[in-house]
Amino acid sequence: MHFKRTFFVLIFLVLAKLGAAQQKELADRIIATVGENIILQSDVEIAFLQEQSKQTEKVLSPDIKCTILDNLLLEKLFLAQGALDSVVVQEEEIIAELDRRVKYFTSLFGSKEKLEAYYGKSTAELKDEFTEDVKNQLLSDRVRGKVFAGLKVSPKEVKDYFNRIPKDSIPLFNEEVEIGQIVMFPKVNDEQKALSKEKLLRIKKEIEAGADFSLQAILYSDDPGSASDGGNLGVIERGELVPDFEAAAYKLNEGQMSEIVETPFGFHLIRLDEKRGDKLKLRHILIKPKITNGDVLRVEEIMDSIAHQLKVDSLTFREAVKNFSEDEASKSVGGMMLNPKTGAPYFEKADIEGNLIFTLDQMKVGQYSDVLNFSMQERTGEMKKGYRIIFLKSETPAHKASLERDYAKIQLAAKSEKQQQEMDKWIELHKGNTFFKIDESMKDCAVLEKWTKETK
DSSP: OOOOOOOSOHIIIIIHHHHHHHHHHSOOOEEEEETTEEEEHHHHHHHHHHHHHHOSSOOOOTTHHHHHHHHHHHHHHHHHHHHHTTOOOOHHHHHHHHHHHHHHHHHHHSSHHHHHHHHTSOHHHHHHHHHHHHHHHHHHHHHHHHHHTTOOOOHHHHHHHHHHSOGGGOOEEOOEEEEEEEEEOOOOOHHHHHHHHHHHHHHHHHHHTTOOHHHHHHHHOOOTTTGGGTTEEEEEOTTSSOHHHHHHHTTOOTTOBOOOEEETTEEEEEEEEEEETTEEEEEEEEEOOOOOHHHHHHHHHHHHHHHHHHHTTSSOHHHHHHHHOOOHHHHTTTTBOOOTTTSSSOEEGGGSOHHHHHHHHTOOTTOBOOOEEEEEEOTTSOEEEEEEEEEEEEEEOSEEOOHHHHHHHHHHHHHHHHHHHHHHHHHHHHGGGSOEEEOGGGTTOGGGHHHHSOOO
16 A cells, blocks of 8 residues: 555565575674774675675676775764764654565565565564664665755756766767557456445454454455555555545544545555554555456457557557556656666666567657557556557667757766765765774775865
């Protein structure tokens, strides 16, 4: 029911059992101290292993460990400065964040039991183990956000940044494409809705007759992220739920169960376990109406008709997106797909998923694909299946960067430079407030000079 937040800390997600085993083999020692916070050799080594696991063709230079330590020093300074500035992270925020992350991992593994079996610990033990890490991450993020609050780059700053690049150092950009899409999903028919509502009504009557809400959730709920935990959604704040669900939840008193609530996910029973000001601790039972083969065929026929109209020019791409597309992310930007790496509507061939690249290789600029199968992950963690039509808007050959053609990329680089400058100023301003000690073994790291040189 929520938007996905960041993952668990590094060792929990990326390295899992392998990383934990490797960590135990390291001869650990303190290599840096920032105020009351220490950085261990194993912290650097584990982060190094993570970076190396991302590389498929090359081995990382050992110098990357200097950069890793630089980032860890910054995180610890955020914590130290947060303590000096009395920045507070509420217990409810930590609990909510842990709940979100556990739910996300439960959806990845398929069930709470599989998650617990993999790590050899209960979800309660996992939460306890990572409470301090999550608290520190939230505090660090809060301080970091203050550093960049309101930071923007003007068109003049973008132009000045580009003009400072030596002519022989202007970057080459690889071949790129702009891709649009029209997406539709099968709709549940009224008969299936009625059956689901009747099923939930029977469950409701059983609960009212004395059946345990949590047990009914375990037995019948179609929400994979909460069913195995008795329907537990954790601590919720306003704005995290779909509107109809939220409106019903905030009307409840502690211990009260709602009437049947319909949302885009299906039909719900909601129970309020606890109310803490504007925060609610909730459970729910979700019954999802089933998609039938007839529902699938109907949307496929509609998409075939749209594809035909696009190809004979009786329907424009913009009209098709506005009137039919059901992917809100691309619909909000005129149907264009955004590259998750950059946030811009340009994709290098290497950034495009395998099946789609084969489709694009057979298309010319301005053409539409046939109707393609499509799937996306819902907020509940489940895969939603439907259809899409791809539009190849543009294809740009490899070229030297220019302001006219690559403004968005250059703007991003200019902003990154400005953020680094602001961060360096912030470090210079605040590092004198905190005790620093860096091990002699890292003294040759040029990137760490800003930490060791005297504050002006």
